[in-house]
Each structure stands twice: as C-alpha cells, then as structure tokens.
Amino acid sequence: MVGANLSPLFLGTVVVYFLIILGIGYYGYTKTKDEEDFLVAGREIGPLVGGATLSASQMSAGTLVGTFGVHYLLGFGFIWIWPGLWAGWIVSLLLVAPQMRRFGRVTVPDFIAERYRDDGADGNYSRAIGAILIVLAYTVYLSAQLTGGGIVFQSMFGLAPEIGIIAMALTAVFYTAIGGMRASMLTDFVQAIIMAVAVVVALPLAFTFVGGLGTVNAIFQSFNPSFVGQALSTQEIVGFMAAFGFSIAAAPYEITRIYSMRDEKTVRQAIGITLIFQAIIGTSVALLAVYMRVMFPALSNPDLASVIMSLNVLGPILGALLISAIFSAILSTVDSVMIVSGAGLAHDIYVKLFNPDATERQKLWANRISIGILGLIPLVLALNRGLVGDLVQFIVVLQASMMGAMFFMPLVLGLHWKRVTTAGGVAGMVFGFSTVIIWHVGTEIYSFIPESLAANDPVIPGVLVSFLVMVVVSYATGKPSRKSLAPFFDDVTVADGGTDERDT
Incomplete structure (x- = not known):
C-alpha cells in the first residue's frame, strides 16, 4: 500500500496540477507591484x-489527512x-468580518496597533x-501541514517522510x-474546486465497491459500537468545537x-459560500474515512487513510485527483499562513517599527x-514531531486553541466594547496564549493539570x-483614548484641534 507503483496517467495528472499552481504563482x-498587492491582492x-x-x-492537511485519519480511528463522532x-463563521459574520473589512488595513496586528494604541508608542508595542x-x-x-506533506510523499513514493516534509516546505516557500x-x-x-470535486466523486464510487452505506455501517459497527455512535466524551466534543469555533472567528490568515x-x-x-463548501467536504470526508476503516481495518498510521x-x-485519474486535493489542502493553508507570518515580521515589525520610510520595493522584498525565513523554521518541529504531538489533526487543534485563546476576545471586545483599554487588550492576548501553552504542557507532557479538568481543550x-x-x-486602568x-x-x-480626551 505504501510506495505504490504509480501509473504514468496518475503521475501525469499530479504533475499537471503542480504546473497549474506554479503558473498561477507566476501570474x-x-x-x-507593491506591498498592498502582495498582502491583500x-x-x-x-x-x-x-x-x-x-x-x-x-x-x-488537518481535513484531508488529519480529520480523515481521526474519523478512521474514532468513527462518526468527530464530525x-x-x-x-x-x-x-456565524460569529465572524456578525461580530468580526464586516467590521474588519470596514477597517480596511492589511494585517490583524494593524488592528491591534490601532485599537490598542495607548501604549506610549502609538500602538507599535501592542503591534x-x-x-x-x-x-x-x-x-x-x-x-x-508539512507533516501531512511528508505522509503523502511517503505513501506515494516509499520515501522517508522527512524527504517529503523538506520538499513541501521548499515548494511552498518558493511559490x-x-x-x-x-x-x-x-x-x-482552484484548490477548493479540486477538493470538492474529488471527495464528492469518490464517495459513490467507493461505497459501490462494498454494497452501499448500509453494508459499510454494519461492518463498521461490528468493530466497535461506539464507531457509529459517540466515541468521544462530551468534554472532548465541546473542546474540539470550541477550538475551531473560536479560532476561525479570529484567525489572522482568514481576516x-x-x-x-x-x-x-x-x-x-x-462566508455563505464557504459554509456550503465546508458542509460538502466535511460530510464526504467522514463517510470516506469510515469506508476506509472497513476496507483497510489495520492501518498502522490513521493519517495514511486518505492517501491509501x-x-x-x-x-x-480519480486517485490522482484526490492526491491533488490533499496537496491542495496542504498548500492552500501553507501559503495563507506563510503570508500572514511573513507580514508579521516584515510589515508589522520591520516596516512599522524600524523602517517606516521603506520604499515599496523594500517592503516587497522584506x-x-x-516568508523564506519563517517557512523554513517549522521544519524543526515537523522533523521532530514529538515536540507537539504526532497525529496531524491534534497538532492543528493545538494551533486552533492558541489562536482562539489569544485573539478571539481582543478582537470581539475591541470591536464592540468601548471600555477595553490597551493594557486590557494586550494582557488578554498574552494570558490567553500562555494559558493554552501551560494547559498543553500540563496535560500532554508533565500531567500537572488535575485529571478531572484535563479532558477540556486548552481553548x-x-x-x-x-x-x-x-x-x-x-x-x-484609565479609559481608552478617543483616538x-x-x-x-x-x-x-477625535476632538477638534487633535486633542484626545478620555471622556468616553
């Protein structure tokens, strides 16, 4: 199953996919022409x-590798x-997204700097x-994401996953x-269309092989009745829902x-369109993963299920399309995150703090x-997965917990509650982030969080x-400034003459 002999048609389809993606990158x-083009198109x-x-x-990778793998492992409950x-997304639609578009800057730290600007440096410390x-x-x-790429390369070519991790990192950084x-x-x-088409077309074909959903369901239940019921505790379900819900409402790469x-x-x-895409793909992934557990019940690594x-x-052809969808899932997120992380270093720190008079060319190259620097750093974690965990989906959940904890409240309260101060907003970010790290260490590494609380997600x-x-x-602390x-x-x-009275 791993390192399969790939037909020329399979390889050709995947190569065409990569050529299209690289062509769009060149376009x-x-x-x-300038930093605004680069960061907000x-x-x-x-x-x-x-x-x-x-x-x-x-x-x-958390969806077509990680979520697929967790459904393979636990059944329908992870849905x-x-x-x-x-x-x-609904919270974002009501409380975050339209307001942030109206604000109309470039990064989330631009918002942090403007709303929490009373730091003695016009918001630059907060930024x-x-x-x-x-x-x-x-x-x-x-x-x-790089771990997911390594899994795909290992399964396709029989290579050590480290080779795939390095190849994915270099490809993503370049384009x-x-x-x-x-x-x-x-x-x-392009990648969203590929993902939707691949899983929807694969679904009826896969289930036809084993006699339909009823047959799959019966066989699946025979492994463990909880597979078609609820294999996760209520605390775990609420934790996963909260991690992704809080995170997506405040995710910098989405904003x-x-x-x-x-x-x-x-x-x-x-946002309405994305809900349709995600409903189609999420349901299809759950069903396909259950099918794979029936057909291949003893995979050593659940994250291999979609690739196999x-x-x-x-x-x-369809197999190459699904492989392309997996690469799409990985690369579409990697490019999003690299742009946001690179902007954090270049736009928010280098330009705003150290070189505010930088030319557009300097900003672009910064x-x-x-992106090159910050795209290579995660190689250390990806090549040493024990530092954050092994299964792709649970690494993704950890990140979602971090992002939700440190940005959800500073964004929502900052946009809708006038009394939030700079000290309050910055403290909320730092304490939210720190709490997730402490909780993760205390439950996954040193076990100093009480067992009765440990099942709660850090978010x-x-x-x-x-x-x-x-x-x-x-x-x-004192009321925030009008500015x-x-x-x-x-x-x-702001009062006439540029004064900035704090009488709100």
Missing part, C-alpha cells in the same frame, strides 16, 4: 473566489467539529506583541514568496483574506525574505482567562 508575481477579490479561498485556507467551525504571538502559533500550524496574496487566493480557488475582498457585502456572501484510498481504491480555559483578564485590567476608538465606533470622534 501573481507579474501582477504584484489590491482588494479586488469577489464573493466566489473569496468564499473558495476562505474554505481552502481553512481546510488544510461534531464542523458545527463548531460553522458557529465560528509587535500581536505579530510575535502570530508567528509563534503559526509555526506550530505549519509543522502540521508563495513570488506570488503573494493574489496568487494565493487564485490557487485557493487577511477578508481585507482582500471588495467590500462588506462581498465578505458576507463569501487514492493509491489503491480510486483508479489513476515580505518575501520573511476553554484560554478564552475564559483572556476574557477575565481583559475585563479586570481594563477597569483597573483608539474613533476608527471602530461611529459615535466617537
């Missing part, structure tokens, strides 16, 4: 491409992650803290650094894409070099601590 390079993206890119950037994710936390959390996330956001979003559109859309109406339409289906079940204490710290610190509120609240203006 993005030719259209990128000139704000020209419409609802269809926008919805597809929101889907593709979220549905990473509850999707309602949590969709709830996060730097936000950017550093993004880089740290997304380093973990990129390690999961992301040259093409920027326009290339990223256009490739995401950067929201900045790239034409207007607030486009943002709302795009491509190589051994679906035939050369972003490209940053739950993380978001709770972030909220409480923000409220307490905000009331313990920090005016861009977000229509009834607040």
